[in-house]
Amino acid sequence: VKVVGIIGYRNSGKTTLILNLSQELARRGWKVAILKHTRGALDVPHKDTARHMEHAHQVAAISPKGSAIFFKGKRSLEDMLGHLDADFVIIEGMKEEKIFPKVVCLKEKKGVQDLFDGLEICAATLSPLGLDLGVPVFHILDDVKKIADMIVERAFKLPNLNCGACGYERCYDLAREICKGRKEVKDCVSLNPSTEVLLGGKALAMNPFVAKIVRGAIKGMLSGLKGFKRGKIEIRIDRED
């Protein structure tokens, strides 16, 4: 899945841009998911869902216009992304996450530097700020197609394992280099593993060290069996019993 963040202060045009971008990407045939960060409650207090959530672990809802699952408590970004089925995920907010590129929405010069962390691929404004930001600056309403082009070309997400196998201590460091055009997503060793475990069809995140242990353990167990040969190994476990 390709991920991009849309960040900015209140009333900087984030929601408008996300709406227009999701429309443009969907028009091009991509499946789009939007993941919002909110500090408040997800549902109106004292309404049915909020009351059910007092004691239930999860609450699900089905209606002719859409379906939803509410999980109790805060979940990690990785966990939530695992539930989404999309070609592109647009994340609103989550400035502190450092593993995907960002479009920075700006309304004024104030606070610009706080929003720039080396992961910005472009900025978007409703009126010129007269600043050299070091990245392309687009108009939030008039340049939606250009911003969408940039997202299609440059969106990515690193696994957030901070394993160091790429030569950088943190995924953030490689992500910054990718955003600067000096490295590529394929430089993340964990995204190109020689050992992969799929759970429910989705890859389990494993850093190279853990992958090596899993690989060694499985090969060690199988090597004593009659007929064992070196090469690609595939194991399926379809039931828990």
Ligand code: SF4
């Ligand atoms: S190899 Fe991938 S997962 Fe490991 S630190 Fe580098 S970017 Fe992160």
